[in-house]
Amino acid sequence: MKILVTGGAGFIGANFVNYMVNEHPEDEIINLDLLTYAGNLENLKDVENKPNYKFYKGDIADREFIFNLFEKERPDVVVNFAAESHVDRSIENPSIFVQTNVLGTTTLLDASVKYGIKRFHQVSTDEVYGDLPLDRPDLFFTEETPIHTSSPYSSSKAAADLFVRAYHRTFGLPITISCCSNNYGPYQFPEKLIPLMISRATADEKLPVYGDGANVRDWLYVLDHCKAIDLILRKGKVGETYNIGGHNEKTNLEVVKTVLKAVDKPESLITYVEDRKGHDRRYAIDPTKIENELGWVPEENFDTGIAKTIQWYLDNEDWWKNILSGDYQNYFQKMYIDKGRVSE
Numbered sequence: 200m201k202i203l204v205t206g207g208a209g210f211i212g213a214n215f216v217n218y219m220v221n222e223h224p225e226d227e228i229i230n231l232d233l234l235t236y237a238g239n240l241e242n243l244k245d246v247e248n249k250p251n252y253k254f255y256k257g258d259i260a261d262r263e264f265i266f267n268l269f270e271k272e273r274p275d276v277v278v279n280f281a282a283e284s285h286v287d288r289s290i291e292n293p294s295i296f297v298q299t300n301v302l303g304t305t306t307l308l309d310a311s312v313k314y315g316i317k318r319f320h321q322v323s324t325d326e327v328y329g330d331l332p333l334d335r336p337d338l339f340f341t342e343e344t345p346i347h348t349s350s351p352y353s354s355s356k357a358a359a360d361l362f363v364r365a366y367h368r369t370f371g372l373p374i375t376i377s378c379c380s381n382n383y384g385p386y387q388f389p390e391k392l393i394p395l396m397i398s399r400a401t402a403d404e405k406l407p408v409y410g411d412g413a414n415v416r417d418w419l420y421v422l423d424h425c426k427a428i429d430l431i432l433r434k435g436k437v438g439e440t441y442n443i444g445g446h447n448e449k450t451n452l453e454v455v456k457t458v459l460k461a462v463d464k465p466e467s468l469i470t471y472v473e474d475r476k477g478h479d480r481r482y483a484i485d486p487t488k489i490e491n492e493l494g495w496v497p498e499e500n501f502d503t504g505i506a507k508t509i510q511w512y513l514d515n516e517d518w519w520k521n522i523l524s525g526d527y528q529n530y531f532q533k534m535y536i537d538k539g540r541v542s543e
């Protein structure tokens with residue numbers, strides 16, 4: 200199989216490419232990424248010289264580029280990870296989310312119809328289902344839960360999913376969609392909760408917790424997500440959506456305290472800051488469908504996964520320090536310091 204992976208220089212995409220290139224030497228992996236602030240080719244240094252791997256820099260919303268790439272490479276399968284992925288950025292600047300997540304996805308869909316792609320897999324998120332109340336731990340997102348988005352990010356992802364489904368129904372494109380819970384693990388950009396807290400705690404910097412820290416996320420180790428997508432590509436039923444999650448719900452405060460304990464830093468570093476606008480309260484996935492139909496089960500629980508992840512960030516300080524010394528600092532200034540959320 201020739202698999203075109205978009206967004207393969209980002210966090211989950213890079214983990215997926217690394218996994219697929221090594222796990223399936225019989226498959227060819229073509230990685231297409233625009234290398235935005237979130238794309239980092241350092242994430243791919245272990246596979247860059249492998250014979251079954253190739254990289255292209257380009258924009259999924261650039262029609263001419265995408266059609267030329269499909270003409271040249273003739274992929275069998277497309278796995279679309281490419282996206283703007285950070286909720287806080289979507290609150291600051293929604294339009295780039297429409298551009299990449301909606302227009303980019305429909306551009307890929309058009310090319311996929313024209314070139315007879317055998318499977319288009321859309322990597323989506325549990326955030327398309329909105330949020331659940333904190334006082335109803337019995338409720339979970341299933342594949343039947345209505346789309347009910349909160350942020351410009353989740354709205355753009357939901358819009359993309361609707362187009363993916365429309366191209367299946369209208370044009371017969373063989374699609375699958377996966378909606379996964381919050382991922383964590385190596386190569387996550389240090390603007391997201393877990394790597395942000397690890398990098399700041401090790402430097403004895405304040406840890407900004409939004410609101411009261413009681414919001415709940417359902418955490419999945421990134422490799423378990425990658426393995427689920429691989430399984431869906433091979434065994435998933437065309438036209439179906441699969442929710443992916445491992446029942447690892449934690450409050451943000453629990454996550455931050457776990458990080459502090461692991462790096463042996465005091466809880467006094469925690470600082471409560473102004474809440475995120477429209478902040479979703481709780482995400483929680485019911486993974487029964489993928490477990491029963493495809494036999495997927497996660498290999499890591501939160502305790503094992505977070506220990507591995509923290510160790511990775513401690514062993515790879517150069518990786519995140521390179522990022523922190525670049526554009527990210529302007530971002531932190533703008534989102535936290537200029538807004539008076541943290542004073543430093």
Ligand code: NAD
Pocket residue numbers: 205206207208209210211212231232233234235236237238239257258259260279280281282283284285299303322323324325356378379380381382383388
């Ligand atoms: P990320 O921000 O780390 O990576 C996104 C990648 O897409 C980057 O390499 C970036 O350069 C690339 N990209 C952005 N715009 C592009 C464009 N126009 N053309 C080509 N490439 C472009 O994101 P991530 O956390 O790895 O998420 C990957 C996918 O998984 C996204 O679609 C996201 O919605 C979805 N997802 C993420 C999570 C999570 O917890 N991170 C959970 C569920 C689903």
Ligand code: TYD
Pocket residue numbers: 285286287381390391392393395407408409410414415416451475
């Ligand atoms: P994030 O990693 O941005 O993922 P998402 O918003 O897609 O779930 O945030 C995870 C949770 O952590 C979310 O409830 C917001 C919260 N959070 C903080 O409290 N402080 C921070 O500095 C960040 C980035 C997130």
